[in-house]
Amino acid sequence: MAMVLNRLTALDAVRMLQRRELSAVQLLRACFARIEQREDSVHAWAALDKDAALKHAQALDNGPITGPLHGLPFGVKDLFDTQEFPTTYGSAIYKDHRPEADAAAVTLCRQAGALVAGKTVSTEFATFQAPLTRNPHNTAYTPGGSSSGSAAAVADYMVPFALGTQTAASIVRPAAYCGVVGFKPTFGSIPRDGIKSLAPSLDTVGCFTRTVGDAGLVASVLMNKPELRRLDYDGPPRIGIYRTPQWRHTLPETRDAMAQATETLARARAVVQEVDLPPECCALVQLQSDIMTYEASRSLGLERERHASQISPGLLALLQGGDTIDEARHQANLQRSRDLYGRVSGWFDRFDVLLTPSAPGEAPFADQGTGDPLFGRVWTMFGLPCVHLPFATGPHGLPVGLQAIGRKGDDHRLLCIAKWMHDKLRPQG
């Protein structure tokens, strides 16, 4: 029984918890049994405290129903401050860091009745160095990054949901590699207080779940939008298939997934049509990279000044790249991003969502980093809501999927349509 409870979706678990058919302690014990069984292989967690979590669960069981996440254990990327756990931001510089308060997003989840199971592994300051975490489907492969532990923990049925952040592709890519739903909402719609900043124009809080419905549930709390708990949609939607100028980087499994999605969704009577981009938009990936690099080199100024020897050479080089950009050029880059967004935002008059790659293909080998964030960068820069949908399998048996992109601010509609599409695309319906 214990090994089944940890596989419940968040929505199913919450329904049972609220009817007191399931206790928070039962659910937590099932999750910890899974963690104890698998953590030595997966390394999803940066910090765990089973006893403290059990006390919180006990208190929830003894008290009244507190909110829509009542009794759900969750993982928190180690980029978010937590009072009860060390918070390293993925860096040795902060190995003994104990913040005085929880990040706002953690607090919102706790206030809605969820309890922190532990901190999940983040790459170094949410950048690109390979983490200790492995892909739970096959530990020879990377889980992706930077929200590596959050994606792996949810994929491996250790917790029903986990928090992450995305500055380039740090939610969508690990979701793709681990085969879970990853939701990055519209920029600015979830408070970032208490999160280690990497690039303030881009950093966005989001979540990992195993279904789109669960993403709606968690986001309803984080975004203060109860309507996200209902994702009814009759369809059919108008779907723009967008291959991007980086299509040459896709592996055959991604091309197959795109072909399969096009066919399946068209058969479900969606209007499915190829979209293209004005030619001046070809440098979008580089533009996002420049914005991110410049802002990161400023955000991590103190760490560079005082602890450069504890920063990885790869990150140091990235930050030095940021030094070559001046404020005037950065402002011009931000303006250019806004201008280019103006050129493409008309997409959402013609289409309800865009469907586009989340990653080149299956996860690469773990020892070569966290994979390429190429396919996430542009959407993060534009601040658009994105949700990754896992539905296919690659040549090594690892998960493959695509992401759906919605109109800025219309996260509800995006999730509704994403759920509709996911129901059609998943083998089990």
Next chain:
Amino acid sequence: MAMVLNRLTALDAVRMLQRRELSAVQLLRACFARIEQREDSVHAWAALDKDAALKHAQALDNGPITGPLHGLPFGVKDLFDTQEFPTTYGSAIYKDHRPEADAAAVTLCRQAGALVAGKTVSTEFATFQAPLTRNPHNTAYTPGGSSSGSAAAVADYMVPFALGTQTAASIVRPAAYCGVVGFKPTFGSIPRDGIKSLAPSLDTVGCFTRTVGDAGLVASVLMNKPELRRLDYDGPPRIGIYRTPQWRHTLPETRDAMAQATETLARARAVVQEVDLPPECCALVQLQSDIMTYEASRSLGLERERHASQISPGLLALLQGGDTIDEARHQANLQRSRDLYGRVSGWFDRFDVLLTPSAPGEAPFADQGTGDPLFGRVWTMFGLPCVHLPFATGPHGLPVGLQAIGRKGDDHRLLCIAKWMHDKLRPQG
């Protein structure tokens, strides 16, 4: 004038040096002028000592001609012990390490009249973490690894040659990304004394140069084979085109390079034919990875025991992966590698060389690691001599090429044919 001397090939420079038409001090000053101009962008060097190098150059100018490398400055990957320079093996654990003697390969070059210009950046213990070094063609991109600084320094005309090592693809891949010739000879043909060991069944010393002739010159000293200084070959050779089971990972620029090479070499009357592999050889890449991981987890035992906190999470995870393999399985892996080699060695009765990808395509962005060693692993495992030939350009203007693989022990024939092919493939002939 100073800016021209540093662009001389090793063979041209040595010819002038031996005739005393060029002094070692002149050449070294030109190289250091280039280094001073570019090092802030490229970060090829882990340690430099201009004054010490100038003293050596002066002594060479004042004394007799010492050997075939007389007066050539060279870069030494920071995985080789050097008495006059700190030797970090790319790790903070060894940041204050000063070996008592030079590695054997360094000594051989010095005894042939070359002088160490400095130590070049190695990734952490020659593994996969992104280094500080950038691709000299465009500093937004990686130079590849693990011999990152050696490849970048030679490509950027900072030195005429540099030493490197290859355990997976650490010579061929950075050579490909930086657009230089990278030569990994037959396993065991250059002494490894004084090199930090990663995987003793695989670790191989080699060199970076800008021409195949220069690779022959340097290798003639390292391998004690004077015949490598003459690469005469009338041709035409029989060339096997081998796409590998990993062809799906190639980007269009690599496929274009393969098509171009096939056409050009056939037009030069080479016998060019596609080769395939027995189906049981499909897991070769994984086999190399298992052998490497197991041996690395043992080679770095002391560092893990005493300094785990200073090892990057990515490398720690790789080493933990090695712990899951036991000695019996490792011995079976080595036996399997020998058996499979027996299945393919007949290739070299039908073909003089194989032509195969060196890397998926152009260099990836610098912040995402050093690229995929996929296309180097098998040849290193089989111990075959490999030489990367740069001759094409990718969509971002970065170098692209292919590697030629030769019969085990017949490095001379491989270099002769590689030079013949390179003369046909390079735009300038």
